[in-house]
Amino acid sequence: MTPQTVNAYYDPLNNQITFPAAILQPPYFDPKADAAVNYGAIGAIIGHEMGHGFDDQGSQFSATGKFENWWTPAARTAFTQRTAALSKQFDAYEPIPGVRVKGALTLGENIGDLGGVETAYAAYQKYQAEHGKAPVIGGLTGDQRFFLAYAQAWQAKLREGAARARLLTDPHSPPFYRVNGIVRNVDAWYTAFGVKPGDALYLAPGDRVHIW
Ligand SMILES: [Zn+2]
Numbered sequence: 145m146t147p148q149t150v151n152a153y154y155d156p157l158n159n160q161i162t163f164p165a166a167i168l169q170p171p172y173f174d175p176k177a178d179a180a181v182n183y184g185a186i187g188a189i190i191g192h193e194m195g196h197g198f199d200d201q202g203s204q205f206s207a208t209g210k211f212e213n214w215w216t217p218a219a220r221t222a223f224t225q226r227t228a229a230l231s232k233q234f235d236a237y238e239p240i241p242g243v244r245v246k247g248a249l250t251l252g253e254n255i256g257d258l259g260g261v262e263t264a265y266a267a268y269q270k271y272q273a274e275h276g277k278a279p280v281i282g283g284l285t286g287d288q289r290f291f292l293a294y295a296q297a298w299q300a301k302l303r304e305g306a307a308r309a310r311l312l313t314d315p316h317s318p319p320f321y322r323v324n325g326i327v328r329n330v331d332a333w334y335t336a337f338g339v340k341p342g343d344a345l346y347l348a349p350g351d352r353v354h355i356w
Pocket residue numbers: 192193196253256
């Protein structure tokens with residue numbers, strides 16, 4: 145990646161996450177922005193990349209980058225059970241009539257997004273414990289701003305042809321589902337916005353996927 149690249153990655157061989165300069169600017173990061181916004185946007189992306197070090201791919205590389213599996217069989221079984229439910233959720237999304245998201249193809253990245261939001265949210269709560277509870281700004285609580293910033297980081301527009309090609313080949317879910325398909329598994333999102341049974345994205349607590 146060049147400094148101008150708006151992207152980020154995890155490299156298992158060096159056990160390293162990389163953020164080019166171009167992603168360290170709004171809407172991902174702004175040194176002058178409210179902390180909730182930075183945790184919800186770049187924080188969730190940092191959590192996503194860190195998560196790759198612990199997921200189905202990261203489990204195959206040791207802390208020194210050596211190609212060796214460090215999970216117990218029990219850990220792998222539990223991981224497979226939890227992630228299968230997430231795969232099933234994404235299989236149900238149909239961004240273009242007749243063309244669905246591929247839950248298996250996008251699983252690793254969806255795990256990264258879910259773990260990333262949860263890690264960033266936990267970090268934001270630690271930040272508030274140290275710096276005091278976030279004020280209400282513009283009628284929005286800190287937790288609401290956290291989730292809105294996460295959603296704003298994934299704003300995108302695609303032509304139908306490009307969206308079709310990506311649905312078949314891209315291991316990342318379409319941006320819309322990287323938000324709506326993820327937050328509905330996060331308990332804190334329900335509390336932040338008072339989401340109730342009957343609401344469009346509501347999932348019963350037992351149907352929400354928690355991996356880590
Ligand atoms: Zn990723």
